Amino acid sequence: MTSVGSSILTSLGAGSGIDTASLVSSLVSATREPKQSAITGRQTLNNARISALASAIGSLDTFADALSQVLGGAGYTGTPASTDTSIAGLTLLSGGTPTGLPAQLTVQSLATARVVASSATSGATGSSEIGTGSLTITTASGDTTFTIDSTNNSYSGLASAINNADIGVTASVVTDASGTRLVFKGETGAANDFSIAVAADDGGSVLAGLGWSGTDSTTMTSTSTPQNAKITMDGVDYEYASNSIDNAIPYLRIDLVKAAPGTTVTLSMSQPTATMADLLGEFVDAYNTLLKALNTATATGTDSSNSGVLNGVAGVRDMKRQLSAITSTPLASSGTYRTLADIGITTNRDGTLSLDSTRLNDALAADPEGVTNMLNPKVPSASSPGLSSLMDTVRDNIEKDDGPLKLAQKRYQGLADDLTDQLAKLDDQMADYEEQLTKIYSTMETRLSALKATQSYLEQQVKVWTNSNNN
Structure with missing residues (x-):
């Protein structure tokens, strides 16, 4: 799009012989580029941090959820x-x-439910009229009254109104060779009986015969009692x-x-088909995959160009700290084996875990039930959470709204919005700068044109004076 300044230069730029449009463009670019590069550079780093934090949280969620799903599955519970x-x-x-x-x-x-059916009306369908008035259903929760008028004066209209009310009684329209009827059904259980009262505008209508209060009639029959x-x-x-x-x-x-x-x-x-040794091997492998990704993201290089994108982020340091405490946190309140460290899982210098299979097998041989209950208790509690509940607690602590990780996410998202605003502001500033330069050079162009006209006049006068003197 042609700017206001460019339009002015196009109309006035023929006088001096200087390409003022190109000059203005070069000056604006020279001013814009270092500022824009600084902002976009910060945007690139900030976006990478936002993405890396989201990935770290997603990986932690996947790890914790997978552990809960595995331990809750039939392989480890039977x-x-x-x-x-x-x-x-x-x-x-x-x-x-x-x-x-x-x-x-x-x-x-x-357990059974009260079922009450109306007598069949020969030749009727779900859309056939049943008559206007009102119908009240009484349950243990109270009375619910339905008004039947021109908008719902049909078997299907009344059934829909009852079903939409969600009062513990449903209604269905059944049509067979003998005709169409309404079937009312309550919830199972002795306390869930119901009765029906009607107030029909026409005593001979189908609606008039839908009342039922515990005694069958020629128009309403109970086929099942609640128990x-x-x-x-x-x-x-x-x-x-x-x-x-x-x-x-x-x-x-x-x-x-x-x-x-x-x-x-x-x-x-049935007895579990998977062993706790299998579980712990998979746990260590999955945990190490997560930690290695975090280590890469937080690696310290010689400068910012080869450092991890999350290097120095306090929220990630806190995340690694809390994860590292898992091996020493009690999973059971009593017994010989209470922590992962007790059964051979240790933390390496880089935060990853190692599994001592010999020590684990010795523990499983010595007290298989104790190890199993420590890792996967029948009823988890605060003092005996088991591995899955502990991971859920660690995950919740890491991801709490006022924790370092979530605060870092909010800070980087706020910076992203601010950098976007800075680029928009820079665009506005450069547009103003271009217009300002255009006005300056337009004024210069006008003055140069006037000087050239004066110069041309003086040259003509000198020539006239010279010719007069020669004659």
Whole structure:
């Protein structure tokens, strides 16, 4: 785009014979380039630091998450098993390892829900009108009233209104060879019964017949009553409102499939297929990959050109310091083996780890259960966190909002914004400078043109005077 100054020079630059447009451009470039290079150089370094910090945090997150996932997997915790999955199935829940197994389970009855169906209306469809008025559903939580008018006067309209209300009762429209009906279903459990009251504008409408308060009628029939699931676990009777039971056995979900009084199902956990020696070898390898990347990023060179991009960043130094403490931090509150150092994992001078396989194997041979519980306790606690919980704690401390690492990220992001503003400001300054120079040289051009005109006049006069004197 042609600047204001360039336009002025184009219109006035023919008088002196000097290429003032090129001169102004050269002067502006000579002023801009060192300033712009300084800013862009700082931008390059700052962007590299932002990227490297994000990479370091991402690598730490990946490491901690992978460790939690591995230790929580079946390879290190075992697999839940039921001797008859047609009666009860099992699902492992996160957070710990099930205790109290094996257990003997008998399913006396399943949890059921109240189901009420209207009589079928021959020839009707989901969009057929049911009549206007109101319908109130009463549950243990209270009353919910639905107004039926021209906007929802249909089987589907009323069912949608009920389902969208999320009150613990659902409605569905069922059409078969006999016609269309509404089916209402509550949640399982004895405490989750419901009733329906209607106030219809037309006593002969379908809506008028949808009321139900515990007694069947010609238009509404209950096909299922609400009751709790009843089970016997190791000789003790229990009741639950749902057929999915999460709190009978810690960290284990029991899904009841069918009632089978008199049949005993054994619930158990298979033994882990992976060894703690395998885990620690993988842990050391992954940890060293992370530390080597941090060491490269923080390396000290002879000058800034060959130093690591994160050299001198306090947040990264703090990150390395906290990671280095892992080998000496207690993973268990008691026992012969309480830290990683106790079982043969030591820290090298560069911060990476070494695994003494002989020492580890000796520890596993001497107290396999103690080592396993130290690394992967059934129920982690503050005093016995285990390896996964410890890594999560270290990660959370490193990445806390007011910690050195996050503050460094904020500082570099703020600098990035500031450098972008500096470049924009430099553009404005150089545009003003170019216009200023253009005005100066335009004025000079005008004066030179006037001087040349005066010179031409004087030369003509001298020539006239000379000719007159010669004559």
